[in-house]
Amino acid sequence: MCSSRDSVDRLHELCAVYYEKRHTNCPSCRMLGYIWQCFYSSCLRFWLKWFLRLVTGRCELQRICARCKAGALRTSQIEYSLKSSKSKVLQTALSVKQNELEDRLAQIIQEKRIKEQKDPTFKVNLRQCLLQINGYNELFEEVEELRKKVFDSENEQHENMLLKLWDLLMPSVKLESRITKQWGNIGFQGDDPKTDFRGMGMLGLTNLLFFSEKHTDAARQVLSHANHPTLGYSYAIVGINLTEMAYSLMKSDALKLHFYNSVSGKAEMQHFHQFYCYLAYEFDKFWLQEEPESIMEFNRYREKFHDKVKGHLQEPEVTLTLTPNPEN
Amino acid sequence: MGLLTILKKMKHKEREMRLLMLGLDNAGKTTILKKFNGEDVSTISPTLGFNIKTLEHRGFKLNIWDVGGQKPLRSYWRNYFESTDGLVWVVDSADRLRLDDCRKELNALLLEERLAGATLLVFANKQDLPGALSKDGIREVLALDDIKTHHWCIVGCSAVTGENLLSGVDWLLDDIAARIFTTD
Numbered sequence: 001m002c003s004s005r006d007s008v009d010r011l012h013e014l015c016a017v018y019y020e021k022r023h024t025n026c027p028s029c030r031m032l033g034y035i036w037q038c039f040y041s042s043c044l045r046f047w048l049k050w051f052l053r054l055v056t057g058r059c060e061l062q063r064i065c066a067r068c069k070a071g072a073l074r075t076s077q078i079e080y081s082l083k084s085s086k087s088k089v090l091q092t093a094l095s096v097k098q099n100e101l102e103d104r105l106a107q108i109i110q111e112k113r114i115k116e117q118k119d120p121t122f123k124v125n126l127r128q129c130l131l132q133i134n135g136y137n138e139l140f141e142e143v144e145e146l147r148k149k150v151f152d153s154e155n156e157q158h159e160n161m162l163l164k165l166w167d168l169l170m171p172s173v174k175l176e177s178r179i180t181k182q183w184g185n186i187g188f189q190g191d192d193p194k195t196d197f198r199g200m201g202m203l204g205l206t207n208l209l210f211f212s213e214k215h216t217d218a219a220r221q222v223l224s225h226a227n228h229p230t231l232g233y234s235y236a237i238v239g240i241n242l243t244e245m246a247y248s249l250m251k252s253d254a255l256k257l258h259f260y261n262s263v264s265g266k267a268e269m270q271h272f273h274q275f276y277c278y279l280a281y282e283f284d285k286f287w288l289q290e291e292p293e294s295i296m297e298f299n300r301y302r303e304k305f306h307d308k309v310k311g312h313l314q315e316p317e318v319t320l321t322l323t324p325n326p327e328n
Numbered sequence: 329m330g331l332l333t334i335l336k337k338m339k340h341k342e343r344e345m346r347l348l349m350l351g352l353d354n355a356g357k358t359t360i361l362k363k364f365n366g367e368d369v370s371t372i373s374p375t376l377g378f379n380i381k382t383l384e385h386r387g388f389k390l391n392i393w394d395v396g397g398q399k400p401l402r403s404y405w406r407n408y409f410e411s412t413d414g415l416v417w418v419v420d421s422a423d424r425l426r427l428d429d430c431r432k433e434l435n436a437l438l439l440e441e442r443l444a445g446a447t448l449l450v451f452a453n454k455q456d457l458p459g460a461l462s463k464d465g466i467r468e469v470l471a472l473d474d475i476k477t478h479h480w481c482i483v484g485c486s487a488v489t490g491e492n493l494l495s496g497v498d499w500l501l502d503d504i505a506a507r508i509f510t511t512d
Contacts (some may be wrong), residue, residue, distance in 0.1 A: 296404050
């Protein structure tokens, strides 16, 4: 009985996987995909779920929690299940505030008529999934807010952050004045870095500072590569371009699997910064390996690097963290 | 075979123009390009290298090259001069301290042989900012009236609001078209 239950479950999972797959290359595949999608979501999914509920005595959410280990696999399937649910209680569970979470969990258990005594771990597991799902959206709002904050020379805190960045990256050189050509040594464009933050605002500066603060050796190593006479690039503005990459990946939900795997509760700002550190460190390695002709090729290699990272981010087990090698 | 010949003929007749957009860093070149193309301009970061966009406007196919303006990149500008029909020089009208720099860079470009036939459009950008110098102010500081070698025009604009971008580009296209498509 147990094995047949498993195989039915697997069939269901396969259907869901097929549904998720995008056959975008060939028009006839796309057509078939559409027909399959319509058929699956409007009819087949419902009956499969009904049948499985009858056989296993558990609802889809319970089956997912029992079948998948904690992480992206479980959380993204829970997310998909909630999103395609016809019940308002389940659907809107994708956007609840942290303080409403307990009430919502109780409502879901009531709505799906789940017997908690029979499945004691379910509530704990579902809570964790909801924390991760809602945490991602909340984190993106925080990231967006920081991005919109413009660097302001009148703001002492902003100024101090900028000066601290210099001290961390160039410990042996003193900054002669606030407006100076020296900023070029850490890869800003002109005499005053403030114009370089542009669309990325304080998010760009916070990312740069976080990398230098938490991974000082790695950041200095990257800076030394960036100042290479032939393979060099502008450290700070490449960094700001990478902030843009991290931001748009997060915006397009491409970071979900990574966060679901690497943060067991709500993802915080520091986790976004950590991801930026990974990008900054890995981009440097990538650039040196590829040996581009000049900095004018930047956008081509940026695209190539972006595609590579995006490829990793689609793997179900993905966690991208900075692991420095102790070289030069 | 028939279709291919027609396609080739059409390509031949296609009215294609190459525009090169230059200026100091933070002048707003990428923002102008994106705004003109109807894209979001709120998340732009400094340009390393260049961006190229091909777009259709008034029946012309425009290849617009937007090259980074950071000082170390300026030595690469010359790699993009070849067969340029129009030069768009973008000025940050609020950055008064660097207008002198801006004039010198522009003058150097106008001496370039490979840009000799190009029409010059100067965008006095960021007119929406409170400290911005007016279009006529920019015209004076950059000594545009001394230019005898190129057809030129200055347009005050704001890349963020999109104000006057269209009228500037339209003037540029008219001027280029009158020069190179006169046989049509």
